[in-house]
Amino acid sequence: MNSAVEQQIRILGHKDFKSDYKPVWCAGCGDFGVLNALTKAMAALELEPENVAMIAGIGCSSRIPAYTTVYGFHGVHGRALPLAAGLAVSRPELTVIATGGDGDGFSIGGNHFLHACRRNVNMTYLVMDNSVYGMTKGQASPTTERDWTGSRLSPQGTHQPPLQPLELALAARAPFIARAFSNSPNELARIMTEAIEFDGFAFVQILSPCITFRPEQLGWKKRVHEGFEATNDRAAAFAALAEDDGFTTGVLYRAPRPHFQPDQREPVDIETIEKRFEVRS
């Protein structure tokens, strides 16, 4: 920072992180709460909008980048994590936040999720989990309960147990794992802040009701309860998950390790590299 303009400290409130786009979301969608908490967290962290990038896939929840004033990339379905990894690795000075839904992240993008956990690129991953595909009008997702018959695509239920994203993240060695609820704004903003500040891959499952296709999720308000206490002991974290009813909130696991860095070498100029092709006699 050298110019006078740059030295001026901008004090931005959370509203400064909200764009003037009107979200496509249904009134009452849990994702509004996520947007509010996120803009609060960014303001609290005094981030500069130009140095933040929100990367998303496809889904109702994945629309979130354009509703903020930071840089955004609304890519294709399921690929937010690799997009974000490419950006975060090549521009390590940026704050990179990947977001999306449970379908985007655990179904079509499930493989990337596993590898993002173990790769540990320095970025945050916020998943708005509503146990349904909202955007395509209400099909079962990987986190949908087995006996949910609300979809015409699986009218007799899914016949499969739901995935447990936190278990998956822990098994795949994510170093920061948390759960929050979109309707608990203060706790959500606090956990987001912690996740963004974390040096490494920080995953937050955010229970975010879809009031249109899962109206019964309005009842989540009564079911969520704080309970996780951050540990760096995997066994303890697995034990906590064994007791978990799916509605425990808080930071489950926090075990920092050096974040992913691609190979680095002594700098060499291109001419030197080209010389290596020369025929030697």
Next chain:
Amino acid sequence: MNKTSDTTKDLSLALVGSGGAGVMTAGQTLLDAAAASGYYGLMTRATGPQIRGGEAAAILRLSGEPVECQDDRLDLLVALDWNKAERFADELILDAESLVIADPGQGEVPAWVGESGARLVEVPFDALTKEVRGARANTIAVGLVGQLIGLKGTDVEATVGRILENKGAKLIEAALAGLKLGRTAVDDLPQRQGLAGQPDQAEPRWLITGNDAAGLGAVRGGVRFCAAYPITPSTEIQEWLAAHLPELGGKLIQAEDELASINMCLGASFGGTPAMTATSGPGFSLMVEALGLATQAEIPVVVVDVMRGGPSTGIPTRSEQSDLDIAVHGAHGDAPRLVLAPNSIGDCVTTTQWAVHLAEALQCPAVVLSDQRLGQARAAIDPPPQCDWQANRKLATDELEDYRRFADTDDGVSPMALPGTAGGEYTATGLSHMESARPSASGMDHQRQLDKRRRKLEQFHFGDDWADIDGDGELVVLTWGSTTLPAREAVARMRSRGHAIRLISIRLLSPLNTEVLTEALASCRQLLIVEQSHGGQFHRYLRSRIELPDDTHLLARPGPLNIGPGDIVTAIENLDLEKVA
């Protein structure tokens, strides 16, 4: 090879043996030693499907003049053993003028060799290894062939020393003794076939593979990020970049799959870092959705597709030009993109560099169609020319009041704001959008951005490099990519017989320069299209874009057998052309 003299300026030879016999190392040693002695040369590999072991053939052509294509026949075949060598019968063509050197203790001479009329000489390589502790049959063969074709013994020894550099003094000593055994064994041979003359090397020549060349072209153009998932025959590009990007301050990630690798590249490029990935057909198929995103969101990216036999897993280790369709048309929606093809090993540098420059200038994806024939061949060539094609993206850096990422500019290219630039914040999107990047389903916005994206490709001045056009004549041979190599040689042969032929090799396949191509074909009376695909993809593509002459012929053949110069000569002869003396 000219049998009446002792020397020839051009020599084709192959070494065969089972896996572990070390024919590839032997072949590379001979190529490198010949290069050190001042010759041009080329080595291609043919292997069985086994990962390790299994029959293998190293095919070389050495010459006093530039060569990048194998001849139709062999002057010399050296067999360390005959294990399953018959699977190379279609490829290793022998005749009465060929010399075959084989170990009599290592299996029966296969029928195709026996029936060729080639002269057979026995050298007991394996028995010779007993004479020196630690000597190997392949090294003895190198010593023998080197001597036979007239390579300087010191060049061969120095090359072997370099290849074994880290293997310890004992091994090198044994290898040098093996070379000597081989050299002495030549004295018992009835026939000598030496390479003529040693051309001057004004500038030191290069030893390079097409895949390494593509990697070099990428970094020359400014690529500083690569994400990749291994796939034959493109992996060497990824490995080359893994070794060299970090030296240039660049970064490489091994991705979990090609969906990830292409998207990682898009993420890096969104952040302003020129990015590339390399893959082959199956991986390219997985990247198609993301390439559409790159078109819609106007993110530069380069994908080198080193083509192999397809569809599906196809023939992973052999060449084909059958990804043209997917490269040009593989996208949903109207998604024009750049498609380029190198037409020599050295051109893998230049065309990849150009692709980086174009993708960055036009903010769109560029596909480079190399193939196994170019990518995995190693050649001694003149250094590829230096050119100043650089990544030079039009950026939005100031006056960002009311910034519109997809502003409808005259040339269709809109200044791009990179993260970190205050005032430029926007959300890149695969949704149809307005100039501001705000998603829109309006027909007007959709049309406007489609028009803009088409216009930027149509209005760009690509210059003369869109094709290599060589010579004049009413007969035109039209090809692209690696089949240009045999086409050049076939045309040269026909010209030396007095025929006037024009050769056109298209480097920029999309957008196709239809106007200039039509002009170049204006005086064409007979057209021969040459391509290595079963479906005639190139021919169909051309037909869809321009009016072809009535008298158009097609030589289209799938892999795995590469189209050779002789195939093209025969095709030309069959056109009934009149000799224009």
